[in-house]
Amino acid sequence: MSATLTKSAPTPGAGGGTPGRGAAVRGALGGALRSREIAVAVVLLVVVAVATVRNDSFLLSADGWRDLLLTPSILLLLAAGQMMVIVTRSVDLSVGSTMALTAYLTGRLFIDVPGIPIIVVVLAGVALGAVLGLVNGVLVAYGQVPALVITLGTMYVYRGIMLTWAGSDRINAGDMPSGFLALGTKQVLTIPLLTIVAVAVVAVVGYYLHTARSGRELYAIGSDPDAAKLYGLKVPTRVLTAFVLCGALAGLAGVVHAARYGTVSSGVGNGIELQAVGAAVIGGVAIFGGSGTVWGAAIGAVLLVTINRALPILGIPDFWQRAVVGALILGAVVLDRVLALRQSRKYDEEREG
Amino acid sequence: MKFHSKRATTLVALTLAASAALTACGGDDGGSGGGGGDDATITFLPKNLGNPYFDASSTGGQNAVDAFGGSFEEVGPTEATPDAQVPFINTAAQQGVGALVISANDPTALGDALEEARDAGVKVVTFDSDVDAEYRDVFINQASAEGIAKAQVDLVAEQIGGEGEVAILSAAANATNQNAWIDLMEEELAASYPDIELVETVYGDDDDQTSFDKTAALLQTHPNLKGIISPTTVGIAAAARYLSTSDFKGQVALTGLGTPDQMRPFIEDGTVTAFALWNPEELGYLAAYAAHALIDGDITGEEGDTFEAGDLGEYTVGENGEVILGEPTVFNADNIDDFSF
Numbered sequence: 001m002s003a004t005l006t007k008s009a010p011t012p013g014a015g016g017g018t019p020g021r022g023a024a025v026r027g028a029l030g031g032a033l034r035s036r037e038i039a040v041a042v043v044l045l046v047v048v049a050v051a052t053v054r055n056d057s058f059l060l061s062a063d064g065w066r067d068l069l070l071t072p073s074i075l076l077l078l079a080a081g082q083m084m085v086i087v088t089r090s091v092d093l094s095v096g097s098t099m100a101l102t103a104y105l106t107g108r109l110f111i112d113v114p115g116i117p118i119i120v121v122v123l124a125g126v127a128l129g130a131v132l133g134l135v136n137g138v139l140v141a142y143g144q145v146p147a148l149v150i151t152l153g154t155m156y157v158y159r160g161i162m163l164t165w166a167g168s169d170r171i172n173a174g175d176m177p178s179g180f181l182a183l184g185t186k187q188v189l190t191i192p193l194l195t196i197v198a199v200a201v202v203a204v205v206g207y208y209l210h211t212a213r214s215g216r217e218l219y220a221i222g223s224d225p226d227a228a229k230l231y232g233l234k235v236p237t238r239v240l241t242a243f244v245l246c247g248a249l250a251g252l253a254g255v256v257h258a259a260r261y262g263t264v265s266s267g268v269g270n271g272i273e274l275q276a277v278g279a280a281v282i283g284g285v286a287i288f289g290g291s292g293t294v295w296g297a298a299i300g301a302v303l304l305v306t307i308n309r310a311l312p313i314l315g316i317p318d319f320w321q322r323a324v325v326g327a328l329i330l331g332a333v334v335l336d337r338v339l340a341l342r343q344s345r346k347y348d349e350e351r352e353g
Numbered sequence: 354m355k356f357h358s359k360r361a362t363t364l365v366a367l368t369l370a371a372s373a374a375l376t377a378c379g380g381d382d383g384g385s386g387g388g389g390g391d392d393a394t395i396t397f398l399p400k401n402l403g404n405p406y407f408d409a410s411s412t413g414g415q416n417a418v419d420a421f422g423g424s425f426e427e428v429g430p431t432e433a434t435p436d437a438q439v440p441f442i443n444t445a446a447q448q449g450v451g452a453l454v455i456s457a458n459d460p461t462a463l464g465d466a467l468e469e470a471r472d473a474g475v476k477v478v479t480f481d482s483d484v485d486a487e488y489r490d491v492f493i494n495q496a497s498a499e500g501i502a503k504a505q506v507d508l509v510a511e512q513i514g515g516e517g518e519v520a521i522l523s524a525a526a527n528a529t530n531q532n533a534w535i536d537l538m539e540e541e542l543a544a545s546y547p548d549i550e551l552v553e554t555v556y557g558d559d560d561d562q563t564s565f566d567k568t569a570a571l572l573q574t575h576p577n578l579k580g581i582i583s584p585t586t587v588g589i590a591a592a593a594r595y596l597s598t599s600d601f602k603g604q605v606a607l608t609g610l611g612t613p614d615q616m617r618p619f620i621e622d623g624t625v626t627a628f629a630l631w632n633p634e635e636l637g638y639l640a641a642y643a644a645h646a647l648i649d650g651d652i653t654g655e656e657g658d659t660f661e662a663g664d665l666g667e668y669t670v671g672e673n674g675e676v677i678l679g680e681p682t683v684f685n686a687d688n689i690d691d692f693s694f
Binding site for chain 1: 401402403404405408431432526555559560561562565566567569570571572573574576587590591594598599600601614615617618619
C-alpha cells in the first residue's frame, strides 16, 4: 500500500498491499492525495471565474448555471467507473460503445413497449451495461489478456452490434415520452437532477473505495498484483467486479445521454472513453493503478467538460480547443511524473539518512 | 505475459474480424463484373450510416433500381470521415459493381481511390457532397448552392425581422457543401440584408452532443443573438433540442436544413417555425437513374447529355457534369405532416 503514496510509480518498495493497515496510513494517504484534487479544483474554479468575468452568463444566467452543472454529468458517471478499473491497473476502452448500446436500448424500449415505466428503462440500461462489463471482466480477469487489448476489441464489437441492431434507424426526440426527456433538464432547487444522480454515484463509489474491504483491495491489486495474489486476495473476482461496476455506470450514462440529448444516432459516445481516461488521469488517478481517488476523477471530468465549454467564450478558436485539452492531459501526466520522482527521491534520502 | 500473447493475438483477431463482419454488413456481392446490362449492381455509399437523411436518399435509390431493374446495395462507415470511406470504395472496385453512388466526406482525399475504381470500370456518381470533377462522372446536386444559401438566409431574415445578429452552426470544418453554402450565405446577407450581422460560425462535426454544446456556447457568447442557421440535419436537431429547454426558446430563431421526422416535435412546440430541405428521396432516385444511364452508355457526363429519370422526368447534364435536382422545399407547421423521412 505504500506504493500508493508514490502515485504513478507503483514499484518502489511496494509492500504487501495489506488492506486496512490502519487509520494512520489512510490519513497520510488522504493528505498526500488530497493536495492533487485541490490543485485540479483550483484550476476548475479559475476557469469558471475567468469565463464568468469574460461573460457573466457563463455562471450567472439560469441556462449557464444549469449547463455548468448538467453538462459534466455523463462524463462524471463514466469517469467514476473508469477510475475503479484503472485503480486495478486495467483500463476499459469499451465504455463509449457500451453507452451507445444502452442509449439505443433506451429509445428502443420506449418505441417498442409503449407506456413502459421510466424506472424499468433505467434499470434495463444499467443491467445491459453491467452484462457488457461482465464480458470485459471475464475476459480480462480469467483470460489473463491485458485489458487494453480486450476492451479495444470489445469497443469495436459492441459498436458493431449497436450498428447492426440499429441499422440505419435513429431515435428522435419525438420517439421518447416527454416525461423522460424532461428528466434531462429537471432541476431540484436549481440543481439539475442528473447532476444529483451523478454526484450521488460518485459519493457511493468514493465511500466504497475508501471504507469497504473489497474497495481497498482494488488499490492493493493495482499497486502490486503479484503481491496481492500472494497475500491471498481474490484478484480475478475483484477485477471482475470493477469491470461490472464500470459497465453498469456506462449503461446509466447511456440512459442519461438519451434523456439529455433527445436523439440517439450511431455516433453516440464516440471517443468519450478516452475523455473518461483523460478525466481520471487529470484528476490524479495513476494510469498504472494503485492510486487516486474517485473525487479526483470526478473533478477531472468536470474540468475537462468545463474547459471545453469555456474556451469558445474565452475566444479560443474552434480548431485549438482540442489541443488545449491534450495539453491539459500531458500537463497532468508530467506533473504526476515529477511528483513521483520527487517523492521517491525523498524516500531514498530518508533511507540513507 | 509472453506465454499468453498467442491467445491475445487470437482474441484480437477474432474480435476484429467479428467487428469487421458486423460493421461491413454488405449484402451479397453478386456484382456482374461491370458488364453493363440490366442486372448491374448500383452501390450507394453515403457519408455515414444511421443518418436519416441518407436513409431517405437510399430509399429513393432503391425505388429507382427496383423500377429499372438491377441490384441495389448500400454500404458505409459509421463516422463521416474521408478515410472511413476509402475501404468501401476499394471493395466496390474489387467487386466490379456497375456504379458507385457516393456522398463524399472530402473533395480531394477520396480522389485516388475513386480513380482506381473508375480504372476498374466502375461508374462514379456523386450526390449531396461532391468531389473534384476529375474524380467522378456526374454530380447530382440537390439544388444549386445559391438556391440553398438564399433559402436559408431568407428564412432567418423573415423570422428575425430583417435585422440583428445571427450565427451559423455547421457540420465538420472541412465539409464541402456546408462551406460553399456558408460563403454564399455571407454574400447573400451582405447583398440583401445589410442590417443582419453574421457574428460567428461554429462546427458541431455532425455529432449530436458536440452540436448541442456548441449551441449552448453560441447563446452564451452572443447575448444579442437573434437567429441561428444550421445547414446540417444533425446540427439543426441538436440545436432545436437545446433551444427547446432553454430560456432562449422563442426568442432566438432557428432555421436551416432538417428532416421533417427529426424536427416535428420542435415545430409543434414552437421552437422552430420553418426550415428547408430538398427531398432526399428524390435525390437518391435521380442519382440511381443517372448511374443507370452511365452504365448503359446513354450519357457520359458531357455537358448537354440528357437522360430520363423515371417519375422525375428528363434531366440535362450541366456544366462540370452537374445535374441539378431542383428548388429546396420549405417545411412549417402547415405542411410538415405531409412528409415522412
